[in-house]
Amino acid sequence: MPVLPGPPPVEITLRRSGRARRFSLRVSRLDGRVTLTLPQRARESEALAFARDHQDWIRTALESVPQTAPVGLGTRLPVEGRALLVQPGTGRLVRIEGDSLLVPGDPDRVAARLAAFLRLRARDRLAAACDRHAAALGRPYARLTLRDTRSRWGSCTADGSLMFSWRLILAPPEVLDYVAAHEVAHLAEMNHSPAFWAVVGRLMPGYQPHRIWLKRQGQVLHGFRFGD
Known part of the structure; x- marks a missing residue:
């Protein structure tokens, strides 16, 4: 190179x-x-x-490129828009208590355990949002997959497969819901025409602030390094 x-x-x-x-x-x-x-x-x-x-x-x-930082104990991590402090936990499961994100077990495994916890939470939230928007649109989607994509927050293929970045779980819930509505809208309009944006507006009235948030703040979500 x-x-x-x-x-x-x-x-x-x-x-x-x-x-x-x-x-x-x-x-x-x-x-x-x-x-x-x-x-x-x-x-x-x-x-x-x-x-x-x-x-x-x-x-x-x-x-001007945001610096990345490894996630570990003591990290302030946004989860669904809330800044939570990553701290040692007891038991077997990662859990949220108040303003803390409690991670039990080996401190060297904190990042990996948090990544798994966040992926599962992202899948639950995105599946619920996509189910709701697809029902409103009257067009089912084929399947839903999660990735750690860098170039896009979501996509929709011609066969109705939806893909999302699991890091959307770090954004406010309304932003995640907007991305779900955006991709579901592609089931009806595989373009970004005025007709497409009209579908997005029907699925999520007032989506514009959430789209702007993602454009301005979305890059911050990629600044957390989970080692994956």
């Missing part, structure tokens, strides 16, 4: 595209990955020269 020299050095991911007509740079706000897109026939040396010419912009963009 090409590296832009300097303090510190920056790795550059090159991506050739048949549709690209010029060089373009992108810095992911999720993980700080720097991608340089270039036309199919462009020389790699020219692409790297382009990156060097724009290194001030690259480094400025990297400075």
Whole structure:
């Protein structure tokens, strides 16, 4: 992988595209990955020269990428929009008590146990929301899967399969519900046309603030590192 020299050095991911007509740079706000897109026939040396010419912009963009932090005892973790303090627990199950998120067992397994707990909670909440919106729409979905996606919060395929990021459980419940309504709406409109947004509005009136929250705050949810 090409590296832009300097303090510190920056790795550059090159991506050739048949549709690209010029060089373009992108810095992911999720993980700080720097991608340089270039036309199919462009020389790699020219692409790297382009990156060097724009290194001030690259480094400025990297400075604005939220830092990730490992999850463990003492972490303040948002769960359904509430900031909970991760603390040692007793018994066998992870549980919420007041403003605490209690995790029993080996402290080295806290992150893994929390990830499993949050995935299960996310599935329960998303399944309930999707069932409700699909019933209102009159169109059933085929299945629901969870992933730790970085580029999207949810998706809907042509066969009616829904996919969501389990990190939506960290967001306020209304935001999770909006994403569920958004993807269920694709069962009727596989696009983002005015007709699609009208369906979203019928399923969840007043969805706009929750969409804005996700655009502005969603990247913070990727800042918690569970080691998975």
